[in-house]
Amino acid sequence: MAQAVGSSGLQAIVNNAGVIVQGPLELTPPADLDRQFTINTLGPVHVIQSFLPLVRAGGGRIINISAPTARVPIPFMAPIGASKAALASLSDSLRTELAAWGIPVVVIEPGGTDTTIFRRADATTETALGAADPARVALYRDQLAALAKAGAKQKLGPVDAVAKTIARVVTAPRPKRRYTAGSGVALFGVLAHLPAGLRERLITTAFGLG
Structure with missing residues (x-):
C-alpha cells in the first residue's frame, strides 16, 4: 500500500466491515461471541495500526462505523451492541491520542440499512x-416470537444516506466527532437521553416483552 500511494499517504480509512450476532446471550455460542468482537472491534484496531502511518503522512482521518445499539442497549442484541460500544470507546480514546497530529477520528452511526447483514444474522x-x-x-x-414480530415491522432504509455521509466525512475540512445517518437512528438519540429505567420500560414495551 505504501508503494501504491507514495508520499501522499491516505486521505481516510473507513472501518465498515461488521457482523451481527444476536439472540439470548445465555445461548450464544462462545465462538460466535469471539467472531463478533474479532470482526467488529479488534478488526478496526488492526486496520488502524497497519495504516495509521499512511494516514498521518496524508493528513487524513479515521472513520469507524458504529451502530445505534452502541448507545442504546437492546434485548437480544447484546453482542453487537457491546462490540460497537467498545469500538466507539476506542475511537474516543484514539481521538485524543492523535490530536497532536490533527488526525480526526470520526464515528458514524447508521440506522437500519437494507443490506444482507440482517439475513445473515438471522441465519446464524x-x-x-x-x-x-x-x-x-x-x-x-x-x-423470541415477540421480537420477530417487532422486527418484521422494521423499515430498512437504502444505503445511499449512509454512503453519502461517509463521503461527506471523508472530504470535510473539519469533520465532527459523530454523525448519524439513515432510517430510525433519530429515535435512538432520544432514547439515549432518557433515564435508564424509563428507557428500559419503553424498549420492553416496544418489543412486546412485558
Missing part, C-alpha cells in the same frame, strides 16, 4: 438456537 441465530439445549431455548420462545 437459527443455527445457534438449533444446536442449543431445547429446554433452555423453550424458555425464550415467547420473547
